Amino acid sequence: MGLLQLLKTQFLCHLIICYVFVLSGLIVNVLQLCTLPLWFVNKQLARRINVRLCYCISSQMVAVLEWWSGSECTLYTDPKSYPLYGKENAIVVLNHSFEIDFLCGWTFCERFGVLGSSKVLAKKELAYVPVIGWMWYFLEIVFCKRKWEEDRRTVAQDLQNLKDYPEKFWFLLYCEGTRFTPKKHQISMKVAETKGLAKLKYHLLPRTKGFWVTVQNLRGSAAAVYDSTLNFRNNETPTLLGILNGKKYHADLYVRRIPLESIPEDEAECAAWLHKLYQEKDSFQEQYAQTGHYPGPIMSPSRRPWTLINWLFWSCLLLYPLGLLLAQLISSGSMLTILASVAFCSAASLGVRWMIGQTEINKGSSYGNKEVTLNNN
Numbered sequence: 001m002g003l004l005q006l007l008k009t010q011f012l013c014h015l016i017i018c019y020v021f022v023l024s025g026l027i028v029n030v031l032q033l034c035t036l037p038l039w040f041v042n043k044q045l046a047r048r049i050n051v052r053l054c055y056c057i058s059s060q061m062v063a064v065l066e067w068w069s070g071s072e073c074t075l076y077t078d079p080k081s082y083p084l085y086g087k088e089n090a091i092v093v094l095n096h097s098f099e100i101d102f103l104c105g106w107t108f109c110e111r112f113g114v115l116g117s118s119k120v121l122a123k124k125e126l127a128y129v130p131v132i133g134w135m136w137y138f139l140e141i142v143f144c145k146r147k148w149e150e151d152r153r154t155v156a157q158d159l160q161n162l163k164d165y166p167e168k169f170w171f172l173l174y175c176e177g178t179r180f181t182p183k184k185h186q187i188s189m190k191v192a193e194t195k196g197l198a199k200l201k202y203h204l205l206p207r208t209k210g211f212w213v214t215v216q217n218l219r220g221s222a223a224a225v226y227d228s229t230l231n232f233r234n235n236e237t238p239t240l241l242g243i244l245n246g247k248k249y250h251a252d253l254y255v256r257r258i259p260l261e262s263i264p265e266d267e268a269e270c271a272a273w274l275h276k277l278y279q280e281k282d283s284f285q286e287q288y289a290q291t292g293h294y295p296g297p298i299m300s301p302s303r304r305p306w307t308l309i310n311w312l313f314w315s316c317l318l319l320y321p322l323g324l325l326l327a328q329l330i331s332s333g334s335m336l337t338i339l340a341s342v343a344f345c346s347a348a349s350l351g352v353r354w355m356i357g358q359t360e361i362n363k364g365s366s367y368g369n370k371e372v373t374l375n376n377n
Contacts, residue, residue, distance in 0.1 A: 008246025024314040025057045025131030032138040044166045050138045051167050055116030056310055057135050062110045063307035064243055065103050071249045073107055076294040081257035086112030088223040091214060092172045095203060097180040099239045101230055104251050105172050111301040117167040159217035175206035197275055202285035206278050208271035215263055227256040229284050254284055254294035
């Protein structure tokens with residue numbers, strides 16, 4: 001192990017990365033709050049400003065993946081579709097099997113210049129979480145309660161509000177509704193059996209209602225669905241802690257562009273179409289397991305420098321005053337001050353460990369662990 005790699009595994013480095021991320025995120029949240037009056041004067045300008053502010057936060061996580069850990073992402077896609085990526089609004093359907101699949105989705109957005117404006121369908125509770133949740137609120141992320149009767153109306157309204165969005169955006173959608181685990185897969189396949197649906201080996205049954213509502217309300221603004229299937233080489237199961245430790249992973253992403261007009265408008269027909277799509281996604285994963293690659297040519301875009309530049313900017317801005325403060329604390333010689341600083345750092349380290357732990361698969365949502373909840377397809 002080289003010196004640089006050894007340095008990346010040190011918890012102090014992780015603490016510094018998280019310190020810069022959290023403090024810069026809170027600063028951005030305050031700046032976003034200051035844009036509220038502008039919404040009543042020039043809504044589109046306020047939206048454009050918030051896209052740039054959100055990029056300041058989300059691009060830091062992409063920078064950790066791309067520049068700190070040096071992870072690579074190979075894109076398999078149709079050369080005819082490739083020039084359209086980043087030039088049109090789209091719904092991106094992702095599989096949900098890894099702890100960092102959301103980060104790979106953001107990297108996909110970053111490579112084509114839509115990271116700052118990318119959207120997701122997220123749990124309502126996340127809107128109250130500082131930094132990421134507050135950032136998403138100002139970005140007009142679509143939040144849901146996972147209660148269909150309530151979500152059907154509110155989600156549709158939020159999606160309609162995006163029709164005049166001034167920036168190109170991708171709407172990232174995990175149709176499985178929750179991250180893949182063996183227990184959830186077993187329950188999901190029992191439901192498939194009772195409903196007479198084809199069983200899947202690598203995916204959970206997709207939640208068709210949310211997909212149908214998304215497609216229906218983005219017709220006319222989104223041009224296509226990007227069916228995206230993710231896997232990692234050498235059967236690796238990447239973790240956020242591994243990324244922070246500087247471990248390099250290699251992701252392979254297979255993307256198919258499907259024109260939105262080819263997707264049925266009728267709800268039942270759309271549901272059948274989505275189930276067929278997931279059967280195809282399962283066959284792609286089976287091919288990857290057997291051959292180590294997806295079908296089609298490789299059209300991988302290169303890393304852009306902006307994530308690194310943004311990360312270095314915030315690091316320089318926030319670490320300099322922190323260094324001055326630490327120097328003053330040490331030179332003061334006050335035991336009480338030093339003990340208070342140690343206590344603060346200890347509390348911060350526990351907070352960082354807790355946040356990292358929340359990304360682990362075994363700490364994921366319990367949604368999908370009960371068979372009764374899966375009957376809402």
